[in-house]
Amino acid sequence: MSLTGFEVEIQREVDGGLSTEDMTLSMGPQHPSTHGVLRFVVRADGEVMKEAIPDIGYLHRSIEKIAEKVGWHGFMPYTDRVDYVAAMFCNQGWAMAGERLAGIEVPKRSEYCRVIAAEFNRIQSHLLSVGSMAMDIGAYTPFTHALREREYINDLIEELCGARLTFNYMRIGGVAWDIPPGWREKALAYVERFEPLIDEYNALISYNKIYTERLGNVAVITAQEAIEYNLVGPNLRGSGVRYDVRRDEPYSVYPELDFDIPVGTGEMGTVGDCFDRYIVRMREMKESCKILRQCLQGLPPGPVIAKVARNFKPPAGDCYVRVESARGDMGWYVVSDGTAFPHRCKIRTGSFAAMSIIQKVSRNLMIADLIAVIASFDLVAPEIDR
Amino acid sequence: MAASDPAAIHAALRSHFGDAVGDLAGTRPDNTGTTVAPSAIVDVCRFLKTETGLAFDCLSNLSGVDYPKRNVIEVVYHLYSYRYRHLFVLKVDVPRDNPAVPSVAGVWHAAEWQEREVFDLLGVTFEGHPDLRRILMPEDWPGHPLRKDFVEPEEYHGISTSRESLLKT
Secondary structure: OOOOOOOOOOOOEEEOOEEEOOEEEEEOOOOOOOOOOOEEEEEEEOOEEEEEEEEOOOOOOOHHHHHHHHOOOOOHHHHHOOOOOOHHHHHHHHHHHHHHHHOOOOOHHHHHHHHHHHHHHHHHHHHHHHHHHHHHHOOOHHHHHHHHHHHHHHHHHHHHHOOOOOOOOEEOOEEOOOOOOOHHHHHHHHHHHHHHHHHHHHHHHHOOHHHHHHHOOOOOOOHHHHHHOOOOOHHHHHOOOOOOHHHHOOOOOHHHOOOOOOOOOOOOOOOOOHHHHHHHHHHHHHHHHHHHHHHHHOOOOOOOEOOOOOOOOOOOEEEEEEEEEOOEEEEEEEEEOOOOOEEEEEEEOHHHHHHHHHHHHOOOOEHHHHHHHHHHHOOOHHHHHO | OOOOOHHHHHHHHHHHHHHHEEEEEOOOHHHOEEEEOHHHHHHHHHHHHHOOOOOOOEEEEEEEEEEOOOOEEEEEEEEEEOOOOEEEEEEEEEEOOOOEEEOOOOOOOHHHHHHHHHHHHHOOEEEOOOOOOOOOOOOOOOOOOOOOOOOOOOEEOOEEOOOOOOOOO
């Protein structure tokens, strides 16, 4: 939040009688394709960008400071607001941090409930991502298809926890509510219905010639660069790194489940381009369906929440919890000083890292490609700013 | 060979950096690490990144924690190795009245923005950082919000930061 100007920087290059000027453009904060309140200061020579400098902070709500003021249980609804497109994972990160500090054993059934809710949320988030990506590129219809499917998941999750966006479903020690009667069958029926639709979606847009031309070979990020900039989740896997917290640093019941980790293969250009990041999300939805089917069918009986004191005071100490959110490895560094209030809660998110690499990858791209790049990173502004 | 055992990582650090590295501390893999003297942090990080068998290719998290009682701000580095799948924590204590740490942005690019965030919210200066500006708060914001003694100003450019309770009758 410091690039104050919208100054036109004039740099005359007289070359063979033709003079060109660099333009400094302010893109955002309210640009329709910036996925929330983001701003870029673009230095462009005609249609070609010399660089796009991200300017963040418009949605900073000091959530980390709020954590220090509201107590362990009280912070749960605030975690929803960290990333409101994929709030389940924020719930889960916070719940796991409390559990790890206090050494709470979570009942098996509630771990299953968490995974079911989280994987539904992953599909929900990816649908919004791929749908809005198609819209940003200029294809409106796929967006409506994606939102239609997302709406059914919203309904399912609403039945589960009463909310469609900011769920507040999990608690330190388990989940707030058990699965309602008849919900399991409905959810299974939805998974059966949804899975073939991924192929329909692929036929509709993913391999469309115009679409692949717009995404292939654009903003290529090598595996080494991705790691260097701490890219996570689908953005990292798009660069060909087969890494998923769910499998490589397993938590919850993921070790018992069978699923694959799709990575970018460069099928429409080079490994690590926009298309790879996009198609990884499409394939992850299929894997989520696989996980959901296993969890819904193997749901064990039992309680859904462990006994946790209302006045929760975990022993002093710190922990670093990592959750595979829809936007990748989300890190929660939580410090307890043994009181009823957390001493510090730092949330390290995937969009923050993705935003920081944009200045580098935007060099020599067309301005229109910046839109594709933003969409391919699946940036969610509140998650960057917290 | 991968030295995924924290004790082995710590021993390697000790043999190279001696007293600049503190004792091994931690109860679980996710919080096991050591303290490092501020002056040695860049060399320690570079060593951990480049040494074969350690290969901490990723700075997973960089954060600051304010401890007014000890009168220090602790800068915490969570390093991760994608190669060997191991995690190690480094902690650097700096005095609250003049917190300054050498920047590790030259070691990992990921540090660049994360250090800006710690600078913005806790007021730690990272020496040698290529572009140390506020990142989340406005440039003219007074103080650093995540300090424990931070007092919220009553207004910002004429905009009040408090409001009367809606429940008042």
